[in-house]
Amino acid sequence: MSRPTPCTQIKAKFEQDGFVEVPQFVQMEELQLIEDTLARFIEVVIPDLPAKHVFYEDKHDLGTLKQIQQLQEHDEFFEAFFMERPRQLAEKLLGEPVIGMNLQYFNKPPKLGQATPAHQDGYYFMIEPCQALTMWMALDPVDEKNGCIRYLRGSHLDGMRPHERTQTLGFSQGIVDFGKNETREEVPCPANPGDLLAHHALTIHRADANLSQTRSRRALGFIFYGKSANQDTVTHKAYQEKLIAEMTDDGKL
Numbered sequence: 001m002s003r004p005t006p007c008t009q010i011k012a013k014f015e016q017d018g019f020v021e022v023p024q025f026v027q028m029e030e031l032q033l034i035e036d037t038l039a040r041f042i043e044v045v046i047p048d049l050p051a052k053h054v055f056y057e058d059k060h061d062l063g064t065l066k067q068i069q070q071l072q073e074h075d076e077f078f079e080a081f082f083m084e085r086p087r088q089l090a091e092k093l094l095g096e097p098v099i100g101m102n103l104q105y106f107n108k109p110p111k112l113g114q115a116t117p118a119h120q121d122g123y124y125f126m127i128e129p130c131q132a133l134t135m136w137m138a139l140d141p142v143d144e145k146n147g148c149i150r151y152l153r154g155s156h157l158d159g160m161r162p163h164e165r166t167q168t169l170g171f172s173q174g175i176v177d178f179g180k181n182e183t184r185e186e187v188p189c190p191a192n193p194g195d196l197l198a199h200h201a202l203t204i205h206r207a208d209a210n211l212s213q214t215r216s217r218r219a220l221g222f223i224f225y226g227k228s229a230n231q232d233t234v235t236h237k238a239y240q241e242k243l244i245a246e247m248t249d250d251g252k253l
């Protein structure tokens with residue numbers, strides 16, 4: 001991401017491509033506040049979180065922290081941040097009031113961070129209509145070597161693809177036969193700290209493993225559902241419970 005996108009183009013690009021890059025969404029001072037809050041969160045709050053909200057590449061090694069879910073539920077600063085500028089942008093992009101569903105932390109530790117399978121977030125969300133989006137804000141310099149997000153431009157226009165269970169912790173579903181006969185261009189999206197990506201819940205995306213030897217690849221994710229989206233809460237809850245039971249049995253949680 002090299003130069004700021006004019007505000008007027010952001011929605012048009014989102015609608016056309018299914019994703020948009022917003023360079024320097026957060027500037028240095030606010031980024032430092034986020035970093036300080038995150039560091040405190042990891043040290044003080046994580047020990048009291050339910051296991052289903054914290055994933056490690058190796059649960060016996062706290063240095064391999066991979067994902068935290070629902071940060072906004074556990075911290076006032078994150079809640080306020082989530083519900084201000086990201087929410088306002090989400091409303092603009094979706095064209096309707098939104099509900100903040102999840103503020104996530106993602107990391108791919110150097111050498112260990114696994115690939116993110118190609119997927120559409122809407123498959124996990126189980127909503128109808130599929131009116132939702134995810135924002136992804138880099139906290140580290142992210143490039144092709146340490147696993148930047150890669151979008152299939154325009155893929156949100158092609159509907160929902162079949163998914164199947166993966167063994168990737170935190171990304172339990174991936175598109176069946178992804179990569180065979182794809183017609184959409186794949187766009188890698190390198191990002192600097194504070195740069196934001198926003199994608200529609202139908203946009204296909206994936207990320208490679210972190211192949212760098214020393215560089216972490218940290219980010220925050222913000223999920224918003226449009227007010228018009230109805231979730232199949234019964235199926236969603238049942239899936240989450242089954243997944244957590246499986247991960248617990250596999251010794252991953």
Ligand SMILES: O=C(O)CCC(=O)C(=O)O
Pocket residue numbers: 106116121134135136205206207219221
């Ligand atoms: O950080 C990643 O590798 C993937 C994030 C993602 O798929 C998402 O936020 O929807």
